[in-house]
Amino acid sequence: DAKTTQPNSMESNEEEPVHLPCNHSTISGTDYIHWYRQLPSQGPEYVIHGLTSNVNNRMASLAIAEDRKSSTLILHRATLRDAAVYYCIRKTGANNLFFGTGTRLTVIP
């Protein structure tokens, strides 16, 4: 499997930035880093992905370390709606996504 390591849980205050870390020390040159999140009782939702450069979209930013062994998902201003389990996935040549246990983000009002 394509292993990544994330903290089990994190907390953030509403309206503050959140930095969700992910380690993928065995990543190879062609593996993309994908982030998905799963809100309670819903299907996973695509957040962002990248290969080498930092990436931004309307939902979040992805900062990838220069050696690509780690990355950080950045939510610029957490809202209550951002409370979810966030999955960092190393996408190899395999067709499927390997979901680990993810990071459960709690947003405190």
Added chain:
Amino acid sequence: NAGVMQNPRHLVRRRGQEARLRCSPMKGHSHVYWYRQLPEEGLKFMVYLQKENIIDESGMPKERFSAEFPKEGPSILRIQQVVRGDSAAYFCASSPVLGTGYEQYFGPGTRLTVT
């Protein structure tokens, strides 16, 4: 553009019955994936299909489970002779193109309860 659709959203079956779960991918998507999520666990890949072909079924239990994606109509995940351990949320995803740089879009899931 409608998202990935799954039905039914909730399905209750007695032990020994059959369960049929349907998935309609996003318009223009020809790649379909099925995942299973047991209570309090992460999603586990089951099978990947393209139209009329099973490409990778490495995550599918060897018995009682089958999947298809016909030329016309939705993809079907079929579970025969269900047991209590089959109770889970089943998610379908689709993508437009195959490759590591492309995301998958997930449906809302079917929650199967076996009594």
